[in-house]
Each structure stands twice: as C-alpha cells, then as structure tokens.
Amino acid sequence: STPGSGSAPEASPNTLVVSTPTEPDSLDPTLANTFAARLVFTSFCEKLYDVDSDLKIVPQLAAALPRVSRDGRTMDIVLRRGVRFNDGTPFTAAAVKTTLDRDLTMKASARAGELSAISRVEVRDPTTVRLVLKHPSAPLLAQLADRSGLIMSPTALKRLGADFGTAPVCVGPFKFRDRVSGNEMDFVKSTDYYDADKVRLNGIRYEFITNSSVATANLESGDVDAAEHIDANDAITLRGESGTRVLHSDTIAYQSISINVRPGAGTALSRSAGLRKAFEMSIDRGALNTSVWKSQNVPDCGPLPAQSPLRVRPHCTPYDPAAARALVRKSGVRSPAVQLMVPTGAATQREAQVIQSMAQDVGFKVSVRPIDLVSGLDLARNGKFDAFLEGWSGRVDPDGDTNDIITTGGSNNFSGYSDRTVDSLIARAAATNDDRQRSRLYARAVRRVGEQRPLLYLYHNRWFTGTSAKLHGVVYQPDGIPRFKTAHLAR
C-alpha cells in the first residue's frame, strides 16, 4: 500500500489526525523506549495505573490503589472487572501475570530494570494479582503507572511472540490498525473497550512531522487536527489565529546542562567547581526563558516538578554576572573554554546561542557544537564532551528523575558524577514508602548536586499542542502527553 492508504480523509470523517515530531520505536510495551511510544500507547494501551493532573497516581486498569503489606514486601492489585482486550480476550489476573513475567524475563526487555524490585508475580484470584518484592520499593507504583503498567493481550502474545510490536493488542479506546514506517500510524475505535461510550472519535491517526513550523502550517491549513509538541514560537503564532487553539501543559520534563566532571575530562569546567559556579551564575534563566521560550517555561533549579508532592523548593544560584566575572578571574584561567554540545534542532540551538552569549559576557569562551541526538548521547555516555545541553522527559516519581542520572554509574549520568552521599540518599529514598522522609532525602540530594554542579537545571518545560478550534475534550497531563480518548471534533 502507498503511504496514506486507507486513510483517505473522507473515508471516516470522524478520524482525528495528530502530528507528532518523532516516530515511536517499537510498539511492544516490553521493548518500547522512546517518549514518542509513550505518547501513542495512551490511545490503544492502558496501564494498571495512571496519573492525574496533580501527579497523583490513580487506578486505570486496576480497580483501586494497591494494598501494600506492612513490611512493604507484597503488593496486591485488584483489577477492574468486565474488561476485555481489543481482540475480545478477557482481561484477567493471569493476563497481567503473563505481561509482567514477560517484562521481567524477556531478553532485551526495557522494563526489567524498572521492575527489578519484583521477585515474583502471583495470581491470587481472577481479579487479584500479588507482586512479591525483594525489598520495599516506593517508585514501583509509579512504574506501574508508566510503561511497566501496560498490559498485553495474552492471545496476541501467543500468536506474535517477539513480534508483538508489529500488531499490538491491549486494552484501550482505540485499536491498532496500520503503521507506515516513518510516516504515520493508524488506530480505529475499539468495540471491546469498557469505556466505549465516552469515545466519540471513529479513529485516530498519528503523523510524524519533525519540523514544528511545518506541523503548525499543516494545522492552519486543516491537514491535521492537532499538532503535538510544537515550539513556543509557533504556539504564540497560533494563539493569534481564529481557527486554532493552543493547549499547554506544564510538564514534568526539564532542561539541563550536564557538565563532564570525570576526573580525566581535562576541561576547565571539570577541574574547577568555582568555574562551574561562575558558569551557572552567568546564566539568566529568566532572560533565557523570555527570549527563546517566550517566557513559557518555568525556570527551576532542580529535577522535581512543581506538581510533585515530594518537592521541596530548591535553592537557586542567582544570576550574578559580576560575581561570576570575579570567580572566573579568581580561577586563574584566562577565558576558560567551554564547548557546549547541543542536539540539532531549532529551539535548542537558539537556546545554546543565548547561553553562549551570556557566558561569554562573564569571560568564558563558549563554542557551540550542534550534533544529532544519537551521536550526542553516544559521546555523552562515553564522557567525550564538555557540557551537554539536553532535556529529560521527567518521571512521576522523583526516583525516575534522580536515580540513574546523578547516581554513580547511572546510564544517564552523562556528567560522570559520583558522590557516595548522593548515591546513598537516593537509595534510601527509594526504599521507603514514607513520603515525608522521602521528600527530605531528595531535598538533601538535590541541594548537594546544586552545590557541586555536575548538572545545571534550567527549567521545567511547558509543552504545547496546537489544535483546531473544532477539537474538544483533549486531556493534557503534566507528563506532556495529550490524551485523545474523550476528544471529539465539533461539526
């Protein structure tokens, strides 16, 4: 078939067309890794739990929040009744066990790490699953509200095995129909869905349009109904137009600069905490936000999102060019060089140029090195960089925003930062379910990172989804993912 086949606009008038900037990888919940995949899962694959607009975890396929034993070693999850997968298979405790076991054991599973606290999964009765844990784990519930909570149809799993991702079947408002590599994905309304009365669309199609302004133009011309994750500039343009609206979400995603602090890095910033401080002081987060992001982001100095109940307001290093200049002078290094690596992309490059200009004002010599994201990640993980401006999509539980990023040897610890104290603070926070204690522990870890500066947090992102004025009922959560379950197009 040619791209776009079967999706002729007039064929099913009530199909929603959404543009999204990146293409998902595999649609197999066990293997999926990208943010883009999380985005489309919401349309066809529900999880045991979900988050609400306050980042509170709420049941989705589960009937209620889990019952956790006193010692925190078992977790009983009661499931919603009368639910069926999109292929008609009944949704049962056995099905949940099949999925979780697959997540835990499958080679190349991307979930195994997230679920590592689980020692085994037991079926108590057809609607109750028990997770037996190796140790108490606070972040586990949040994982079940994320990709690890996606449940797959056992029938489809049996049929497709490792190729489940080519024709995935879950519980969801829409079911998978077709995918045109690099171009689009098609979903149609599911008749098996338990909440089907709320679904008013006949189907939904995701088109991949990398360039934000192109996506915006498509929205304006009516070729798409919603343009997900467009740039602030485009959002502002759209706001002025009559036929369109802009939804936004203050997300849990954040933007930061990782600084290579490996002992052997040999860069000016790696050698001197003072220079790192000067670098941070040179950055006017407010002005940066204004010029690049049209003041749409929320300047911040820590990883935990504003909505998180565990958040303690971090202490921010203020913008102080004079002090920064003094620090640079004191360091004894004449115009210390900084190479700022940024992933290619219009907005990030503009951001990098503003940072460059600001740091240059206090005496740094900044060069910007744009690089494609894959190469950038490769270099960052191998410690072959100086400073790396990039973003993190954010997690509901603070553990997902800290562990693995600022802990020793973490796969996203680009800085090469290694601090016993921080490591232990974060481990302790994960091992308790006491929110007040966790909050305190994270605050201490964030403060310590703030002082040593392997990572400079800049702000939490506000994301925008442009929609046609006819589109209603979209729910845009702080995880940055618009939900189209209840969306409808007004005539």
Place this chain on the structure above:
Amino acid sequence: MNNAALENGPSAAADPGAAAPEPVPQWRRTLRRLLRRRMAVAGAVLVLLFLLLALVGPLVTGSQTRLGLTHLLAGPSGAHPLGTDDLGRDVLARITGGARVSLLAGVVSTALALVVGVPLGLAAGYYRGWADSVLMRLTDLVLSFPYLVFAVGMAAILGPSLRNVIIALAVAEVPSVVRIVRGETLVLRSQDFVEAAVADGARDAAVMWREILPNMTNTLIVKATVAIPAGILGEAALSFLGLGVQPPQASWGVMLTSAQQFLSQDPLLAVFPGVAIALTTLGFNLLGDGLRDVLDPRELL
C-alpha cells in the same frame, strides 16, 4: 580560435620571419572581449561586490553574533538596516558574515576538488589502463550517490561544521573534475605537440605538467565558475539541513533555517539570505557564461 587567430594574425608584409609588430597578450585580449559582454560584467560586479562584502563588510557592520534580547525580530531601522533576527542579532551583519562562509565554502571546496581531481584526471587520461578503469568506476560510484545524501552521511560521520561541509562538497565535486580533466587529457594526449614532447624525450610528469595541463586552464577556469556557485548552493542546502556551520556563526543557509520558523511572523527574515544566495550564484553564473563564451565553448555542464 585556431583559424581566426591564424587569419587575423600578422598583417604587415615583410620577410617570412617578421611577426606582428606588437602582439597583444592573450589574456588582455580575452579580458577585453569579456568586458564587452554586459552580462559578464554585471556578473563580475556582483561577485566583486560580495567578495568585498565578505572581506571588509564585517569590519563595517559590527558583530554578527551580538544578541539583542530586547529587540527580537525587529523590522528594518536605522540601527539595523535589514532588521534583527529571532535573537535580536543584526541581519545585515549576519548577511555579511554569511558572505564569508558562502564564498569560503564555494571557493575552497572548488579549489580542493581541483587539487585532488586534476592530478587524478591527468594520470587517468594519460596512462589509461587499469588504474583509469578503477578511477572511473569510483567516480561513477560517487556520481551515482545523490550528493546531498552523501553529504548528510559525511556530516553525520564527521559532525556538522563548515570544514566538514567543505570536505563533503569537495569530495562530491572531485569526480566531475576528474572526468573533465581526463576527457581533456585524452584529447590533448593525442595532439601532436604532446607527441612531439614525448619524442623529445620528455618525462611523463613533464609532459603532463608542461604540455597538457596549461592547455586546459580555460576549461578549468570555466569549470571553477560552475563549481563555485554549486558549492555556495551546496553549503546553503547543507546548512539549511543543520549540517553546516556552527552557531552562532552565520551562514545564509543557517539563517534560512531559523527564518523558516518565523515565516508567518517575519517573512523578510527568509527573504534577505535567499536573495544573497541567489545574487552571489547569479554573479558567478553570469561571469562563468561570459568566460565560457570568451574562452572556449566546449564544456557546458
């Protein structure tokens, strides 16, 4: 020119040894004929204008990287004759800076391609044989890769930068240089004066360097006037795709990329760099057309 030169040559009647009283050097004649072509002169003026812009412009227009976060996307004004861009930088200064990048990319990539391609083409055409066959297959190979695909790959491998763009453009240009030089060499090689040099006992290198090469300077000049604008367009295209020069340095392609984001807010931002590219390449093309008419109409591509 063979016959014309022969017939228009000496006119004074004298002994058989007498040459024309005051022969005009060939380059002067060529220049004079070139200057008679209005379009070629217009092209030369454009080229010189942008050359001047690239050389002394930045001294006059001020910094192309200074941000002006208080006046983003401002329209043309006294302070900023062409307005400012999305980061409040002076567009005129950036156009000027871009001229440097563009001309550098066009000229250096062409020069590199010539430096590499000419000896290869000479050797291939002069010696023929298996080395020639191998070389021809390799040029086939490079020619059959769309150069942008090729450059996208190169830039991804080497990382985006002006240097790497120039390398990519040069590599993409080498095959056509090799082919042209080889073709010319094949023709010249069978010319009697080359045979005569061989008969005199000249070494191969001397034959190629002294006899063959000087006779294709016209072709190479014309080739350069075609390759330079192609290089400028190539740099712009690669920069437009984000594979070119690094910010905050300006290049016309980079400017167009960022302008693309503000098409509806500030279309002028997309107009200036585009016009600059078009005028520069137009200049070279006009000049090239003129030179081709004057020097030798053989090569056309």
Place this chain on the structure above:
Amino acid sequence: MTDDTPVLEVEGLVKHYRGRAGTGTVRAVNGVDLSIGRGEILGLVGESGSGKSTIGRCVARLTAPTAGRVRLLGQDISAMSRRELRPLRRDVHVVFQDAYSSLNPRTKIGDIVAGPLRQHREGDVRERRGRAAEMLERVGLPARTATRYPHELSGGQRQRVALARALVMRPRLVVADEPVSALDVSVQASILNLLLDLRSDLGFSCLFITHDLSVVEFVGDRIAVMYLGGIVETATRQELFAHPQHPYTQALLSAAPVPDPREGRAGRRVVLRGDLPSQTSRVPGCAFHTRCPVAVDRCRTDAPVLTGITAPDHLVSCHLVTPEAGGPDITQGGNGLVHHTS
C-alpha cells in the same frame, strides 16, 4: 658504426591497433622493410590510412611496434623501454603535419625550440636560449620570434619553428609526417626549399611522409609507395617516376592531376574502382587485388614479396612484374577499369 651503416633500418615491421569495443584489430602496418642511408631523404607516399604515419610513429618510437625490428644507427630500439630510449631521442626528431597542433599553444616559441635541449639537460638556460635563437635564425626566423606564442605566427612560420625544434639537437634522423600538406603552395615552396637547404647544411637523414606525389617527386631521393599497410614499390625518384612498375603506383601517377592543361588532357587516366578495403580483416593474396585492373587469379591467393626484379634497387611486390617487360600496362587491363581519354 661504419659510414655506410644505414641511419635507419626497419625489418618486418608490424603494427596492429587494438580496436575499440565492437571493432576488430586494425592491421595498420603488416611487415614493412625499409632503410634510410646517411643524408638520404626517403619519401613515403600512399593513400590516407595506408599506414604511413604509423611507420613514422614506430620509427620515432612514439608507439611500440607489434612485431619487427627498428634499428636506429645500428641499435635495435623496437623493444626498448621509455627510459632506455631517452638518450636515443637525441638522434631522431619528428615534424608533424599540423604545425598548429604540434606547437604547444601555451609555450613561447623560444621555449618550444629549447625544449629538447632541456629534456636532455644540455647546457644552462642561457646557453639553451642561445642555441634556440641560433636555430631560429637558421630556419629564417628573427631571434625576437623566441618571445612570441604560436598563435601569433603564420602557418609557414609555425612549420619553420617545428623544423627548428626538430633540428636543434642535430639529430641524425628527422621523421617528417606530411610537413607541408596543410600549407598553401607558396608557403609550401619555401618550407620545401628550407628543408633541402638544412639537409645539405646539417646532413641529417629524413623519412618524409606525404600523400602528394609532386612533393615527394621534388624532395625525395628515394621513394617508397605504400598500400594498405605494406610497401608495394621502392626506387629512386627518377626510376620510379620514369618506370613505375606496380599497378598501384601506375594508377597513383595517372590519377594525380597535372597543373598543365595540355599535359593533363592528353595523358590517359586510370581511375581505380572502390576504396581502400577494411583493415580489420586480412586480405588473402595481394592486398591490391581488389582494386587492381590487371589482377589475375594468383593475385587473389598468393601474397607477392617485395624484391628487385628489373634492378636490385628497384623493389616491387607484384606477380605481374617481369624482368623483361617490367610492370604490366594497367591501361590495357579489362576488369574494374574506367578509362578516360578525353
């Protein structure tokens, strides 16, 4: 080397060109013998494509012969490498037909003439310049010509430059490939005069290639007639023009227009049918039999050899030549003959 060693001896020279895809091998020269004595001018005539230039190129070793021997001053050069040849290049030089294309348009006349001296590392720059200027004057060009470029000279002047360049090393042999064919008669006259003058002054030998019978009659001491890659007849000038024996030689002589109305109209002309046959296929028997007006059966099967039949220095390769009668009378032939007595 004794005084009577020929300057050039060619034995059984064969040159085949490998054709391009789709065409066969071109048998340009098929076993040619010839020799040139000291100070002698051998005129080589024949139709276009008969292989005259190819012989010249093999003699000057601009190309390697396929088979056979070329001896220059007694030394076999037919299989020498380019490096071994280099010293011998002093002794043989070439003058081409098209004086324009035989002079590098980008080089000044002085440098062109001094070129061979430079290749052979003779003297320093000044000395070379001096010898070049001397040579230029010798061919009748003022010394200031040295600073000119070829396109600033007339055709005749260019051919003088080509001669100067060929002679500046004082070679023993000059291969002149149609040196006057591109020139107007008045200019041609001066070049031919010059060549003869220089030969008596400098004493070189010359292989003079041409298709123009009147030129070769004027300039050649001995004449070799070529047809289709082979020599069909060799004799001294007087002998050849007085008693042409080979039917082809006779036809050639009769076809050449004579610039005298009475003479021309009175003579009997023989017009050969057809063109030179293809050189890609081997013709059995005598190469000329396809156009020969007097060919007999034997000519179609047996290839004649070049031998002296009437006299030891008048060689001819024809079955019909007899010691008594000499060559056959082609105007009497029956087949393929167009006869004109207008």
Place this chain on the structure above:
Amino acid sequence: MIRYLLRRAGTAVVTLFLASIAVFLGVRALPGDPATVLAGESPTPEAVAAIRQQFGLDQPLPVQYLHYVTQALEGNLGSSTQDKAPVTHILAERLPVTLELTVLAMVVGIAVGMLAGIVAAVRRGTALDYAANAFGLFGLSIPHFWLGLLGIVVFSVHWHVLPASGFVGFADDPAGNLERMVMPVLVLGTGLAAVIMRQTRSSLLGQLSADYVRTARSKGMSGLGQLGHALRNSLTTVTTVVGLQLAGLISGAVITEQIFVIPGFGKLIVDGVSSRNYPVIQGAVLVTVTGYVLVNLLVDVAYAYLDPRLRTAGAPE
C-alpha cells in the same frame, strides 16, 4: 551495439557492487548504532548487547556484509531496526512517492526546459531568447529550498491556495495528491528545467551552425526543416544531461521532501541516518543508486538509438 550495452551493463553492476560496500561501511562509520537509539532513555548494557545481537551487529564486518549481500540477492534487505518492518516493504511504500515526485519534476523540467531551449536557440538574440536565458540563470542560481519556503509563504500562508505540506496517496485521492504535488514538483522542476534549457539552447545553437544544417539550407529547406535536422542531433547531449541530472534531482528531492513533509526516499534516508536504521539506509541508498544507474543505462540505450554511429560501431568514451 549489443556488446556496447553489455559492457555498460557490466560497469553498472560494478558500480552497484561498490555502492553496496560504500553504503555498508558508511552507515557503520556513523557514531553510535541502532542499539544506542533503541535502548532508549535508560539503556542497560544487557539491553544494548541484546539489541546488537538481534541485528547481528556483534558479528565481524565481513560476515555482516556477506550476510547482507547474500540476503539482498535473494530480495531480502533485512528489516527496519525501528519497527521490524521488512525494508523491502518500507521501500515499496516510499518508492511510488519519490518516483511520482521525481518523474513529475522531470517531465516538467524536460518539457519546459526543452521548449524554452528550442525557442531561445531559434529566436536567438530576441526578447524571447533573453527571457529564456533569464529563466535559465534564475533556475540555476536560486536555491530551490528557498523557492519552496517562499512558495509556502505565498501560496499557503498568505493566499491559502495550496496546501503547505503533507502527502496523500494518488490512489486514495488523486486530486488531493496532485494538489499537494504542485509546489514540490515546481520547486524541484525549476532547477532541472533551467539546466535542460541551457543545454538544449547551447547544443542546438552548436548544431544549427553545423555544416549539415548549411547543407539542408542549401537544399532550400525551411527554418523548421533545418531545425528538425539540428534537433535530432542535439537530443543526444540533452539526453545525457537528463541522465546526469538525475542524481541532482534526487538530492533536490531530499530537501524538497524535508520542506513539504513528503514521505519519500529523501525523508526516509535522512530519518534513517538520525535513527541509525542501518538496513533502511542501506536499502534506500542502494535502490536510489540502482535507479540512477538504470536510468543512465537507459540513456545509453537512447543514445545508441539516437546516434546511428553507435548502432553499428563501438562506444563513445
């Protein structure tokens, strides 16, 4: 002539073989690999190793290449690392798009270019000639991606007469497909038309001053008759140029597809590079190169047809 074509086919095969090696090594020279992409935001070494093994990336390069080539000869180009779809399938989906774009652009380019070139040559020195020349220079000097941007500004943003981007299959919605193709095709066709116009003009001018045209004139033939003679001989050079321009056209398509978001080969390759989708890049580039080589083979056939000297004799070099 058969031999000539066979030889051309032989060199084409060599070119393809070299291209397969070049692209195979090229993708592997890219920093990172599919595993870096697929392992996602929080890669574990085990996951990375597993992905590598899954795509055979843990094997030595020669083994990988051999495997790739043997499979490719059986018509299997592997499967996309991104979504496991067979590459042949992906290519089959994209090919019609790029073909439509390039073929339409070529048709426009050839039609406009040749017509303008003929008119310019025949009416040499007149206003028509100047206009055609101006068009030629314009097409040659203007970056076509800029033309695309301007087109979007003018026709989509300002006047709303043409869609900015997007693609609809021709089979699904012929009108919508053509409507969306107008701008990309024009943008892509302009440059080609310019080159062809210039080539046609100059080669026709060359032929018009050839001796045989003078012969035709001496027979009392009209201007049109003389043009017929000259045109036939110009076609050979124009044909060659068209073949050579194809690679340039595909380059242009890369950018054009990027600007107008057309899901063709250009976009496929660029996306493939950024996601390190080895099999897809390899497949797409090889198909592109094959297309180029095939077209040029066709050009050679056309050449032999147009130039009777080739039909009976050897090849031009």
Place this chain on the structure above:
Amino acid sequence: MTLLEVSGLRVTYRTEDGPVLAAKDVSFSLGRGEILALVGESGCGKTATAMAIPRLLDDTRATIGGSVLLDGVELTALSERRMRDVRGKDISVVFQEPMTSLNPAFTVGRQIGEVLRQHTGLTRRQVRERVVELLDLVGVPDARRRAGSYPHELSGGMRQRVMIATAVACDPKVLIADEPTTALDVTIQAGVLDVIRDLREQLGTAVILITHDLGVVAEVADRVVVMYSGRHVEHSPTAAVFDRPQHPYTIGLLDALPARAALRGGRRRLTEIPGLVPSPATDPDACQFAPRCPRATAECTAARPALTGADGGDGHLVACYHPGPRRDA
C-alpha cells in the same frame, strides 16, 4: 548566353575585432554548361564569394553587397522565401567536408530525398526510386542498399558522391562545388572529378568549382578566376592562365608548384613568394599584392589597379599595372 552574372560582389563578416572584408568587388559570369574555377590560397575569399551567390552565409554575421543575376533574376533582392525555391533547385552546392556536411543521424537516402520532396511533387515511392537513380548516376555501387546507409558507414569518396547526388537531384542550373575533392585521396578525387565532368556533359549544368589545387583546375575548368585577398586578380580561359599567366601573383603561384618545378627541368629549387598574405580587414586603395611583388612600383601602392583586358584578347582579364608573362623564363 550568360546564365549567372556576378558583379561587384562584396562580402563583409562582422567579427569581434571589426569587419572582415572577405570578398571585394568580385565580378564574373558563367555560361550554361561551363566550368569556372575559383582559385587562390587559403583565406582569399573563395568560399565567401561562392556562398554569397545562393545567400548561404549566416546573415547575422555577414553582409552581402553587389549584384547576382541568375537568368536575369536579381537574387540579392529576392525574399528569403523565394530564395528557398532557388536553393537546391536552380543553384545547388557541394561542400568541402563530406563527413560533416551530411547529417549523421539520417540515412543518405532520406537526405537526398529531402531535396526532391522540397522542390518536386513526387510521391514517396517516386522519391525513393529517384534517389536510387541518382546514386547510380554518381557511381555509387549497389545504390538501392546504400540509400539505407548512414553517412558514417560510407567512405569519404562515397559521401562526396552522395553530396553530389543531392546537389544534382533537381537538375540545377548552377552547381557550386566548394573544394569537393580536397579531403579525398588522389585516386578517389579522380573519380569524383569525373562525375562532375560527366554531369556537366549529360545535364548541361554550369559549375563553379572552388579549389586551391591548380592541377585540378588544369584538368577540369574551362575558365579560371584567380583571387588574392578577397579580390579577383586574374580571369581567363584555363589554358591561357597556365600558358600565359599575366599577374605576378598567378605566376608566383604556378612557379611554387613542385610539379611545375619538375616539369621545368627538375631544378631542386622552388620559387617562393616572399612575405605574407595581408589581413582581410584592410582594404587599401592600392594593389594588395604590391608588398610581395617583384614588379611593384610606386604606382602600385598609389591606387588600386582595375581589372582590364590583357594582351591576347579572348577575355583574359588582369588587375595589374605591370602585367605580362614570366620575365625570367
């Protein structure tokens, strides 16, 4: 009974380096069935003169002056459309280069047929038959098959015969042959010259034969026009030019011939004409040959000599103040 009357013909080429006067005041006439030779050295304006007659010069680059009367019709005044009917029908041309003068892309039969289709109402089939006849007439063997050949499949001599067949296809009154045999070998040349002579005999065609080969002139021409630097310096019946050349240039030309040298007793010395041909751009009011002329006097450089009758009558004209036969002979 003059067929063609050329008088005061001037051809000027516009070049980047100024005008080139290729032919200056050339006049001659041609009778039915007559062969007139135009001779002279390279660049003296033979081609320019001949091509001006059927107006085949590129009119964007060359201007023609003077008068050309064909059967009393002034050709220089005809419209291009009317002129097209003259070309190929009344006046036809054979060019020097038989290779490039034929279109490589079409069969020779088609190219001969074109002229028939242009000027006669013959049907396709008749045209085809006539083409074969014509090829036969000019001595192309196996004419029927050869009509389907492409030019590159024919030898030089055959191509030139094809050109001649094209030229005589419509029984022209005047055939202009511009160096028709220069590119050919003597044995081939002899055949082609025979064809031209035969055609004159059979069809009564008048021929203007351009050549620089005096041997060819001697063999076929009835009358000769000798040109020097765009000007017509001597004009006479063929025999007279060779026996009693009057102009010093003609004499020099004849004496420079190696063949004549041999005839004159084989002295190993040829007569040279010193100096160079003047640039065609200049047109001084003087004898252009004077600087090279052994007989030149002050008179020669003061004014241009007119073409006048020489002694001996019989239409022998010469443009010289000191005409007369060779003095040293």
